Amino acid sequence: MTDAFPATAPKLGLYPVVDSVEWIARLLEAGVRTIQLRIKDCEDHEVEDAVREAIALGKQYRARLFINDYWRLAIKYHAYGVHLGQEDLDVADLAAIRQAGLRLGLSTHDDNELDRALALRPSYIALGHIYPTQTKDMPSAPQGVVELKRHLARLQDMPTVAIGGISLARVPEVLATGVGSIAVVSAITQAPDWRAATQELLALVESGIQPAEEM
Numbered sequence: 231m232t233d234a235f236p237a238t239a240p241k242l243g244l245y246p247v248v249d250s251v252e253w254i255a256r257l258l259e260a261g262v263r264t265i266q267l268r269i270k271d272c273e274d275h276e277v278e279d280a281v282r283e284a285i286a287l288g289k290q291y292r293a294r295l296f297i298n299d300y301w302r303l304a305i306k307y308h309a310y311g312v313h314l315g316q317e318d319l320d321v322a323d324l325a326a327i328r329q330a331g332l333r334l335g336l337s338t339h340d341d342n343e344l345d346r347a348l349a350l351r352p353s354y355i356a357l358g359h360i361y362p363t364q365t366k367d368m369p370s371a372p373q374g375v376v377e378l379k380r381h382l383a384r385l386q387d388m389p390t391v392a393i394g395g396i397s398l399a400r401v402p403e404v405l406a407t408g409v410g411s412i413a414v415v416s417a418i419t420q421a422p423d424w425r426a427a428t429q430e431l432l433a434l435v436e437s438g439i440q441p442a443e444e445m
């Protein structure tokens with residue numbers, strides 16, 4: 231059996247996914263403790279400064295900072311973790327990520343992808359998209375909360391994240407599935423008042439979560 235990636239917190243809570251160091255800094259200052267830097271379609275050298283700065287901020291705030299896609303830079307600057315999609319899995323050096331001690335989060339959209347992800351023993355598994363989203367072109371249909379709940383039944387001991395179209399109003403029905411974390415982009419970055427939105431989301435998503443000793 232393949233070696234497992236390092237553990238992360240059993241429940242990752244509110245998990246904003248943002249595209250700049252400015253957003254990382256703002257949200258860490260606002261109290262967010264799980265966060266992802268997601269800058270799409272650049273060469274490594276174009277995002278290296280941003281990745282390095284985001285990782286430094288993550289360490290400063292003792293936060294779980296995941297880097298999307300740029301796994302080489304995540305290793306180079308020793309990020310808390312990396313988030314990869316199914317296509318990324320075809321090219322990324324998973325052994326190098328594991329050896330460097332980084333956590334790994336994986337995207338899944340259906341049962342086959344769940345099988346593949348589980349076999350790799352990642353630190354968390356993300357499931358989506360749950361609702362229609364304007365943020366990313368998705369080739370598949372939204373899975374909805376009934377399907378989410380069915381998938382979660384297979385993931386008893388695995389930290390889980392739901393993503394895609396999750397607004398503040400939809401958070402209660404997503405949490406009711408038992409998922410351990412809610413990832414959002416537009417619910418924060420497109421909110422008329424991002425500070426208020428972040429505080430409301432933190433209160434809703436993290437109310438039942440005990441602060442973990444470990445990260």
Ligand SMILES: Cc1ncc(COP(=O)(O)OP(=O)(O)O)c(N)n1
Nearest residue numbers: 298313314315316337356391393413
């Ligand atoms: C928490 C979380 N879940 C899913 C994704 C999507 O990742 P991926 O499939 O690699 O697609 P891109 O984000 O790279 O477009 C994510 N980033 N974060």
Ligand SMILES: Cc1ncsc1CCOP(=O)(O)O
Nearest residue numbers: 359363365394395414415416
């Ligand atoms: C990156 C990503 N992966 C699946 S859905 C999504 C975007 C989620 O954005 P939003 O929360 O604005 O729907």
Ligand SMILES: [Mg+2]
Nearest residue numbers: 299314315318
């Ligand atoms: Mg990706």
